[in-house]
Amino acid sequence: MKEALTKCGAVCRKIFGWGMFLSLLSGVLLFFGYIAALCLGGTAAAGLCEFLYTKMTPVMVVMTTVLILLGLLSMYLTGEKALTPEPPEKAEQKPLRLP
Numbered sequence: 001m002k003e004a005l006t007k008c009g010a011v012c013r014k015i016f017g018w019g020m021f022l023s024l025l026s027g028v029l030l031f032f033g034y035i036a037a038l039c040l041g042g043t044a045a046a047g048l049c050e051f052l053y054t055k056m057t058p059v060m061v062v063m064t065t066v067l068i069l070l071g072l073l074s075m076y077l078t079g080e081k082a083l084t085p086e087p088p089e090k091a092e093q094k095p096l097r098l099p
Contacts, residue, residue: 009077012070019067026060 033052037045075082 005077009074009080012074012077016067016071016074019063019070023060023064023067026056026063030056030060 030052033048033056037048037052040048074080
């Protein structure tokens with residue numbers, strides 16, 4: 001059972017990684033789209049900005065939300081604690097000396 005959950009978590013992590021790559025890539029494309037609109041000016045820029053805001057941005061928001069949930073699911077399935085500090089196993093604790 002544990003091995004199946006680990007394999008499922010690994011698949012979720014792979015999907016999460018590629019999905020976040022695509023999400024970042026679409027963010028870069030969105031940025032350059034607005035830069036192009038700034039260079040174009042006029043009604044063409046307004047049309048481009050309207051397309052980027054109404055069509056592309058909502059898809060990006062939904063995509064990243066689903067991918068974040070998938071990443072959390074993969075962390076849960078594999079038992080990973082990403083943001084939990086762990087003490088070093090064999091490190092010596094030296095007292096802090098102030099000057």
